[in-house]
Amino acid sequence: MTDHRTGTREEWLAARLELLDEEKALTRRGDELARKRQELPWVRIDKEYRFETDDGTASLAELFRGRSQLLVYHFMFGPDYRAGCPSCSAIADGFDGFVPHLAHHGVTLCAVSRAPLAKLQAYKRRMGWSFPWASSFDSAFNYDFHVAHTKEEWDSGAVEYNFRTMDIRPEPGEDEDAMDVGTDFATYRREGPGMSAFALEDGVVFHTYSTYERGLDILWGMYQWLDRAPLGRNETGLWWRRRDEYDEPV
Missing domain, CATH: 1.20.5 (Single alpha-helices involved in coiled-coils or other helix-helix interfaces)
Incomplete structure (x- = not known):
């Protein structure tokens, strides 16, 4: 019973x-x-950012792909990672399928990561995704939007993330497997997840919104389903994996 x-x-x-x-x-x-x-007030973006995409080098305006709105998912995949963050991967599993629906509503959804484009393309093939994914490897974009942090910021314990300054260095003994991305914890955590929104009017790009940490919960479709399951999230740790890494396929 x-x-x-x-x-x-x-x-x-x-x-x-x-x-x-x-x-x-x-x-x-x-x-x-x-x-x-x-x-929210829109903030004009005058800085020139360059990205590497499947179609070649692109500006931030060109990431819109001819549409007036751009949603960027800041995917945790640093240059030293061997694979994308499992949490970001689970989120991407959810949004991959509705990218075409957004596109037909005037909105481009694009992931951006600091890893070189070849790494992103290989991982995208592995996971079977089709959404646009741009590399900001040689750009300050991730740093300016506070989803990447320098070693100096990390070492000082003064990282700006989620609209506040915080120390995200682990306590002694907490430096674990860095979510299985092939790096030490410090290298892994100098990247952070988030999403940002932009508008394009008369050739000018505006930043309109960003969110981080649990502000991403609503974008993580898996959790919206679990919150309605009989046992809820029912978590005692990091239970999820990349979808091709579970012991048994379902």
């Missing part, structure tokens, strides 16, 4: 309707926050 509280259908329905009121309030609050995101 289960240890979880049980009840009749009528008891379940009464509790579900009560919860429904709270879910509707959360949805309305989410709609309000979405409007406030769109009302």
Whole structure:
């Protein structure tokens, strides 16, 4: 027998309707926050960034691919990684399929990482993805948007991430396998996940929004499903893997 509280259908329905009121309030609050995101002031980008793409060298404006809006997923894949971050990979599994839908709504979704393009292309083939992925290897883009940190910043314990200065160096004994990307922890964690949004008007690029850390939860489709499963996230550690690394295929 289960240890979880049980009840009749009528008891379940009464509790579900009560919860429904709270879910509707959360949805309305989410709609309000979405409007406030769109009302943020836009910041003009005058700096010249160059990226390597499947189609050659591109500017930030060219990453829009002729559309007026650009969403960038800051994918953790540093130059020294042997493979992409498993967490970013799980997120990418989710957004790969809806890139065409966004494109037909005037929005380009593109991942950007500091690893050289050849590494990104090889990993993309391995994972079976089709979304655009650009390398910022020779660009300050990741540093300027605070998803990459210099060794000096790391060593000082003053890394700017998620709109605050923080020390993300591990405690003694916590320097583990760096999420299996083939580097030491410090090299791994000098990259960070995030997403940024940009608008293009009259040839001028504007930065409109960025989010980091748990601000990415809503973009991680797997967690939205788990939050509705009977046991929720039910986590005691990092349980997920790259989808081709589980012991048994499902």
